[in-house]
Amino acid sequence: MLAERATIYLGSIPLEVFMLPDGRYVLSQTQVAEAVGKTEVSFRDFVTSKSPEALPYKGFRPAKLSIKGNNIKINTIPIDVASAYWTKEAIVGNVTAARLLGACTAESIERRADSAFGVQRAEEERQEFIKQRMASKQVRRQLTDAIKAYIDRHPELSDNNRKWLYVNASQRVTLVVFGRKAKKLAEDLGVAPDNLRDALTPHELIMLQEVEDTAVRLIDIQDRHPDDAIQQSAERLLIQVQNRALKLK
Structure with a gap:
């Protein structure tokens, strides 16, 4: 046919x-x-x-x-x-x-x-x-907003922990999707870290967004630590490390 x-x-x-x-x-x-x-x-x-x-x-x-x-x-x-x-x-x-x-x-x-x-x-x-x-x-609660609310709910966090929570979360999102941190991925793709998402395919951007959206719900609803929330998001969504990242050396 x-x-x-x-x-x-x-x-x-x-x-x-x-x-x-x-x-x-x-x-x-x-x-x-x-x-x-x-x-x-x-x-x-x-x-x-x-x-x-x-x-x-x-x-x-x-x-x-x-x-x-x-x-x-x-x-x-x-x-x-x-x-x-x-x-x-x-x-x-x-x-x-x-x-x-x-x-x-x-x-x-x-x-x-x-x-x-x-x-x-x-x-x-x-x-x-x-x-x-x-x-x-697509007007949704941002991961950074959820992290800020988490910090406000946890005054016991050290100043150092508060300082690095945002950066660590951002790095972990690309880590669970691409197997490497954002800075390293941008370096491999030959782009500035601030322009990383412009170098990704629509499929890859969707995966990043799915991980972030799910993590936001875990942080907001279950009060999960942002790092744990992102890791669990990838597991729940059955995210596999993207092959093209594995080919980058």
């Missing part, structure tokens, strides 16, 4: 869509996982899990498709399976998945409302709307 390919954007997240000869749409299994900061293994684990969202798809296997103009076969999945996977991710605390689902739901309702009222909008306008929605959702 030969499929046609096009790229759409959910906010700033690119997603390839494939149209089958019968007009149905499917998505890349790998990209569906990467869109919310996960690897393909995460999706495969999902469809074999006992998650309520996965039960309707028990025994599901992706379809390998050949794409016009490309000899490589791609594992593809139906849109409803992708949506179920993102829903599960949102439920377990994946902030990016929650933002993505919220923006897509709002856009779907708006499209139906526009149809009902005879309103026509350019695709550029719709894309701008979804970007704004996902951007507005």
Whole structure:
């Protein structure tokens, strides 16, 4: 079966869509996982899990498709399976998945409302709307704010501990994701430490954000020490040290 390919954007997240000869749409299994900061293994684990969202798809296997103009076969999945996977991710605390689902739901309702009222909008306008929605959702409690609140709750901390808590936390975030501290990673990538995030891929930025967001909740709700919170975030999110960092010497 030969499929046609096009790229759409959910906010700033690119997603390839494939149209089958019968007009149905499917998505890349790998990209569906990467869109919310996960690897393909995460999706495969999902469809074999006992998650309520996965039960309707028990025994599901992706379809390998050949794409016009490309000899490589791609594992593809139906849109409803992708949506179920993102829903599960949102439920377990994946902030990016929650933002993505919220923006897509709002856009779907708006499209139906526009149809009902005879309103026509350019695709550029719709894309701008979804970007704004996902951007507005990104106004979140920062890790530095959570650390400040932790310090205020713990007057027993020494002045030296207070001084280095912010720096140590920032270094630990890149350590759990890339296997090295921020300064060393920036040095390996040939950029200034202040410009490190500009040198990272969207997938890598999502992973950093997921670790920080989860750590914030652990600090705020469970009063975890910031270093412990960041380490536990990586463990809960099943973060694996990124391969490209391992290749840097």
